[in-house]
Amino acid sequence: MALPQTMTQVRFNGYGSPDVIEIETAPVPQPGSGQVLIEVAAAGINRPDCLQRAGGYPPPPGATEIPGLEVSGTIVAIGEGVPASRIGEKTCALVISGGYAEYAVADAALCLPVPKPLSLLEAGGLPETYYTVYDNVFTRGRLKKGETILIHGGSSGIGSTAIQLAKQAGAIVYATAGSAEKCEFCRSIGADEAIDYRAQDFTAEIKRLTGGKGVDVILDMVGGPYIQRNINALALEGRLVQIAFLQTSKVELDLMNVMLRRLTVTGSTLRARSVALKAKIAEKLLKEVWPLLEAETVRPIIHKTFLLEEARTAHELMESSAHLGKIMLEVRR
Numbered sequence: 477m478a479l480p481q482t483m484t485q486v487r488f489n490g491y492g493s494p495d496v497i498e499i500e501t502a503p504v505p506q507p508g509s510g511q512v513l514i515e516v517a518a519a520g521i522n523r524p525d526c527l528q529r530a531g532g533y534p535p536p537p538g539a540t541e542i543p544g545l546e547v548s549g550t551i552v553a554i555g556e557g558v559p560a561s562r563i564g565e566k567t568c569a570l571v572i573s574g575g576y577a578e579y580a581v582a583d584a585a586l587c588l589p590v591p592k593p594l595s596l597l598e599a600g601g602l603p604e605t606y607y608t609v610y611d612n613v614f615t616r617g618r619l620k621k622g623e624t625i626l627i628h629g630g631s632s633g634i635g636s637t638a639i640q641l642a643k644q645a646g647a648i649v650y651a652t653a654g655s656a657e658k659c660e661f662c663r664s665i666g667a668d669e670a671i672d673y674r675a676q677d678f679t680a681e682i683k684r685l686t687g688g689k690g691v692d693v694i695l696d697m698v699g700g701p702y703i704q705r706n707i708n709a710l711a712l713e714g715r716l717v718q719i720a721f722l723q724t725s726k727v728e729l730d731l732m733n734v735m736l737r738r739l740t741v742t743g744s745t746l747r748a749r750s751v752a753l754k755a756k757i758a759e760k761l762l763k764e765v766w767p768l769l770e771a772e773t774v775r776p777i778i779h780k781t782f783l784l785e786e787a788r789t790a791h792e793l794m795e796s797s798a799h800l801g802k803i804m805l806e807v808r809r
């Protein structure tokens with residue numbers, strides 16, 4: 477079937493509030509060498525999209541300015557070096573940008589199969605969170621069976637994925653979240669305990685829950701005053717993994733515990749890494765995590781789905797932080 481020349485996409489008309497979000501018609505992109513063109517069924521909304529909209533997270537040079545880090549859909553065209561047999565494949569893909577559109581280009585190496593129990597829509601919410609969580613919790617954070625982990629933002633897209641994967645890996649899982657309802661949600665998906673950070677001091681609670689020892693790994697997206705408190709909440713040889721700074725990355729710190737407790741402070745971003753590095757994460761996900769999705773022991777949790785044209789409302793919901801899990805955009809043809 478012939479592809480259309482043009483498509484609908486979302487763009488940011490400048491930087492700022494969700495009001496800068498506009499819908500436009502644009503040419504359908506062409507896949508380059510090693511790439512595929514996906515007819516998008518769904519695109520996940522991720523907090524970094526809000527940061528990009530506000531002007532703080534530009535796409536790497538050469539990537540489209542159109543937002544969107546993950547999509548699901550059907551491969552409808554291929555670039556040089558990609559086997560023609562991939563046309564027609566249902567896939568979920570990590571994309572460097574351009575996901576909020578009817579068609580998106582993805583590197584073939586970053587296109588994973590849709591796990592059988594999941595709908596195309598659900599699969600669209602996997603790539604950005606699963607790549608990020610797997611790499612930061614297990615590769616960087618080196619979380620092992622029997623260890624303890626504290627996951628901040630437990631009810632977020634990232635947090636709800638981290639809780640489930642850490643639990644499946646045999647860890648004891650603690651989470652923080654901003655209300656009693658969010659804490660209950662964290663426990664319902666596998667957290668052994670959840671701390672309402674607005675009502676309790678999480679450092680004191682972690683010390684109490686671990687008998688004074690502290691946790692082995694912390695996954696943090698908040699930063700600011702959390703940084704010192706995280707360092708104080710880590711056990712001997714503990715690892716702090718920083719994946720964002722929703723508050724600030726600039727603080728004054730007492731690093732004495734880093735030395736005395738032999739701590740590791742690390743972190744990463746996903747988007748700027750090379751396709752080859754991301755493909756290595758894809759291989760590990762396929763081998764170690766996709767079987768859990770196939771067995772339905774972990775699952776993406778979709779809070780609400782909007783039409784592509786409703787991206788502005790979807791961003792407003794994300795910034796209200798009222799959601800539990802993922803927010804999705806759906807393409808209706």
Ligand SMILES: NC(=O)c1ccc[n+]([C@@H]2O[C@H](COP(=O)([O-])OP(=O)(O)OC[C@H]3O[C@@H](n4cnc5c(N)ncnc54)[C@H](OP(=O)(O)O)[C@@H]3O)[C@@H](O)[C@H]2O)c1
Pocket residue numbers: 521522523524604605608629630631632633634635652653654655658697698718719720721722723744745746747794797799801
């Ligand atoms: N490094 C990477 O490669 C990478 C990749 C993807 C995402 N991320 C980061 O991971 C984080 C989660 O992403 P997501 O898409 O899952 O977002 P999300 O669902 O919107 O979750 C963010 C959560 O953080 C909490 N929060 C928001 N503002 C806060 C603040 N000022 N102080 C404390 N907590 C705050 C909210 O929960 P409460 O109501 O409980 O406060 C909110 O649910 C984001 O910061 C994102 O930038 C990093």
